[in-house]
Amino acid sequence: MDTQTIKNDPDHHAFCLVGENTLFLIHQIMTHMEAHSYELILEVTIPEDAKKKILEDRKENGNSHYLANWFGSEAIEAFTVPSLASGNRKEFNANVWTSVEPAQEAPTQLVPDQRNGPDQRLMGMQLPPATLPQPPWAGYWEKPEVTPWLTNVKVTVERVVHYRHINRNEISRRFEEYILFGRGKEAHIMHSVIWQPEYDHVATLKEAPDWIDEEQLIATVNVCFPHLPYDNYSTYCDNPLKDKTRHQVLYHGLSQYRDMFGNFQNKIPELYIEVEHTWWFSTRVINFWNYQFCKDSKEIS
Known part of the structure; x- marks a missing residue:
């Protein structure tokens, strides 16, 4: 995101999938990153064969299923949350994963004890080393992206159920x-x-x-x-x-x-x-x- 603008840059977004008869995607929030600082619930449809596989896997293995729009060209598949909420973006291709890997410890800094700290609620807190989650869809921190369980699943947004910026x-x-x-x-x-x-x-x-x-x-x-x-x-x-x-x-x-x-x-x-x-x-x-x-x-x- 540019320093002098509030415009969101297109990015990839992760969602948790819920529902059986009706499917919903719930955006995974990151309060500290502008592009991901949104509550968002979408009512969606996906191809019947993909839906059947997901529901069968959920019933048999108890898996949660996570969708992220990172398939093929970044320029085509990246989008902003407001583009979904505005109705300008009604479809995207997604990969599907069935787990998020355990967090790993990483060095951290103590929260500043000054007025210019990130938030007064955090000032002076003695915090432990950070634990970094390992999103399988990202390939962050020199860790390769985990092979998706399903690939190139077409997601059609039927309705924006809830949209709110933090x-x-x-x-x-x-x-x-x-x-x-x-x-x-x-x-x-x-x-x-x-x-x-x-x-x-x-x-x-x-x-x-x-x-x-x-x-x-x-x-x-x-x-x-x-x-x-x-x-x-x-x-x-x-x-x-x-x-x-x-x-x-x-x-x-x-x-x-x-x-x-x-x-x-x-x-x-x-x-x-x-x-x-x-x-x-x-x-x-x-x-x-x-x-x-x-x-x-x-x-x-």
Whole structure:
């Protein structure tokens, strides 16, 4: 990215694939890199033979599947997230991988204790050596790209479900927040982030909640977890929403509506979701690689 512009350079982007009847791609966020500092959910279609292979592999081996647009010519296949959100880019070719390799330690610098540090929330923190994830699609750090499990899969974007740039003007929340989305009886959640320290999390629910209708599910709703307080100075190093667990949520942070005069009325009943399976959980990709907050966390996917 040029120093004097906010224009994104075309790049390659990694996505986690969820869904069965309806497929969704969830962009893997990197809060410190402008081109990747986006929440993005796409409803997509892929060729039936590729979809069949992925679903069969998921059922047999329990694999997550990651797609990245790095096939053939970089000039043709590279794109920006806004090009997808604007509708100007509706198709791309992707490779598919079934794992992200374990992180490796690398030297790091301590966070500066000056006002001109990267963020006041990080000032003076004594951090451990960085752990660098090994994206199979990149070939970073003198490590060759891992051979894809599937190649040249045509992805057609049917709809932009959710698009949001990470906003440094937002400084806090009361509770951890997720985007709830899906179609039909299938529902998924994606952790919504502020900046860092943060965690990235994508999971499928046991079923779509019966307390919203399908139009709301398709349009997305925000839910937060009152038992997961948000902290500006730390993050959850391990998945706080384990598989096969039930959790109370607040719909857009609300527990009660107000009338036209501002008086509380119509208390909202307690709302719950059931997490079936996590497809992606990571603190290593989303945060500065040289400011790792969860060295001992073993979770990368």
